[in-house]
Amino acid sequence: MTTQAITRRSTIKDVAERAKVSLKTVSRVINNEPSVTQGTRARVTQAITELDYEPDPSARNLRNGLSFVIGLVYDNPNPYHIIAVQKGVLAACRETGYGLQIQPVDSTSPLLADELVDFVQRSRLAGLVLTAPMSERKDLIDTLAARGIALVRIIAATEDPNDGLPCVYVDDRNAAYEITEHLIQLGHQRIGFLWGGPQHRSSGERYTGYEQALKDYGITVDEQLAVPGDYTFDDGFRGARCLLALQEPPTAIFGSNDEIAAGVLAAAKSAGIDVPYELSIAGFEDSPFSRQSWPPLTTAKQATESIAKQAARLLIGGLRQHAHADKPTPLRNQGFVPQLVVRGSTAPLRLRPPAIPDNL
Incomplete structure (x- = not known):
């Protein structure tokens, strides 16, 4: 029968012995108290790293009546x-x-x-x-x-x-303004907006930034282009289908987060729409959705x-x-102010040329 060694967890006593200091000094370093010299603090910190020591918060709670x-x-x-x-x-x-x-x-x-x-x-x-x-x-x-x-x-x-x-x-408001401004400067006039959950203030702040950018550039705010929803892929897909079914659909859609924007991208591909040349898409947050999509999503890095x-x-x-x-x-x-990150999902609008009749 093979006996397997059990690795013992390092203790505060081990740290004190390694650093050649008292237990009280180790405790002061762990609690980041100012009454420890720089050299001593460095020795204790090095010992903690070498021993992979992790303080036990529950033990500290019982010992001094404070919660850690x-x-x-x-x-x-x-x-x-x-x-x-x-x-x-x-x-x-x-x-x-x-x-x-x-x-x-x-x-x-x-x-x-x-x-x-x-x-x-x-x-x-x-x-x-x-x-x-x-x-x-x-x-x-x-x-x-x-x-x-x-x-x-x-x-x-x-x-x-x-x-x-x-x-x-x-x-969120100024970051959303910057995203919308980016789409406007690419030549887009009809820009859809997909809300996140209304219980989140961030969703309203992002809509306010979108709306203000449109007004500042003299673009009429069309209520049909703003669709309610939540911060989910499915709501992005459904919201995009609603917008793309309009008689005059948007040429760009701003999703309140990257998960919504990824749903928009899926809806566009299912409808055979070329992203970004027939439809530009932008998200928010710079989550893995934005980097793993194809094309990768323009977003605000939060x-x-x-x-x-x-x-x-x-x-x-x-x-x-x-x-x-x-x-x-x-x-x-x-x-914190999220920063605009421009990727391949947004571009100047390129409409498909009209079909040439077969008899010409």
Whole structure:
């Protein structure tokens, strides 16, 4: 019988011995306390890396009565977006020694506030990172704040709301304006717009940017060209079929995210429409859909992972201030602006030449 060796998980004591410091010093480095010299911090950090040591958040909670675990709450049909958010928050947790609990929820639940409070208490969480649409519900935010729950919101906004609650905000409106302007400058006058879920502020912000660009260029806003839906491939396909069936169909379609735009591309191909020369298509977010489609999609590059990482950092930074300062200083909110990425799905319009009769 072969005996298989069991790899023992490294402990904080192993780190202290490797770095030749006390357990207290290792703890101070892990908690990013300022009272450690640069040389000592470097030795401890190197030992942590060499031993692949990961602090146990639950043990730290029991030891000092503080929680070193945060929660991420989401309700979004786009799996690529959620994966990027999770990766960003997890990266911030790893660099600060915090644990992470992930909780999908039904954002329409009338008991959502109670459910989130129960989640925080049951999992002994220090705070929450809230994504849209929960992060944009003022009633929910006010209730959670009143119950003493630390939180950070990821929201769609053109500027810092300055409402006293921490957030990371994304300027969807100006990014959508830039996409629409790109299509207009290619010569498109009839530009369709496919909405994401109306419960997401980002969808309305993107429509506002689209509408403003049309008005600024003197193009009449045609309500027939804006189709409601959700942030899904299927709604992109259905919405495109509706637009392409119009008596005067659009020559370009702007989908509120890349998943919608990929559905538009599939609808165009099923109808034998040449993309981009008969129909230009643009998305939003720069997800794998935009890069894996053919032609690849013009989009707005939204640094979802970086946005989520900054939100987690903001939450953890605030928690540390409250734990170590009598009068914590509010941390500065940060904004992100998605950047236009032009790819092969958009081009100047080239209409098919009229068919030549056989008798000529």
